Amino acid sequence: MRMCKQLFSEVWDRTIWPSNSSDLNAMNYSVWSILERKISSKKYTTVEQLMSALERAWNQITTEECATIANNFKKRLRACVKAKGGDFEELL
Numbered sequence: 489m490r491m492c493k494q495l496f497s498e499v500w501d502r503t504i505w506p507s508n509s510s511d512l513n514a515m516n517y518s519v520w521s522i523l524e525r526k527i528s529s530k531k532y533t534t535v536e537q538l539m540s541a542l543e544r545a546w547n548q549i550t551t552e553e554c555a556t557i558a559n560n561f562k563k564r565l566r567a568c569v570k571a572k573g574g575d576f577e578e579l580l
Contacts, residue, residue, distance in 0.1 A: 514558075517564065522545075526548065
């Protein structure tokens with residue numbers, strides 16, 4: 489962490505990171521919906537088929553999609569602060 493702080497002064501440590509907020513967790517507010525959209529057109533008969541489809545879908549997530557998710561994070565943080573930590577989806 490010390491090296492990260494030296495190299496990247498804005499890095500967050502575990503005392504700042506919103507560990508339990510699903511509204512501030514990129515997997516919850518973005519990635520799961522991307523994966524669902526990519527795999528939902530087909531029925532899977534085994535867990536292995538579903539896991540394989542999810543892995544393929546994960547590997548298809550583009551750099552641009554990741555950049556959009558990361559850029560959206562600041563907007564979500566601002567909305568969270570404005571809502572004083574409460575529900576803020578309607579502010580987005």
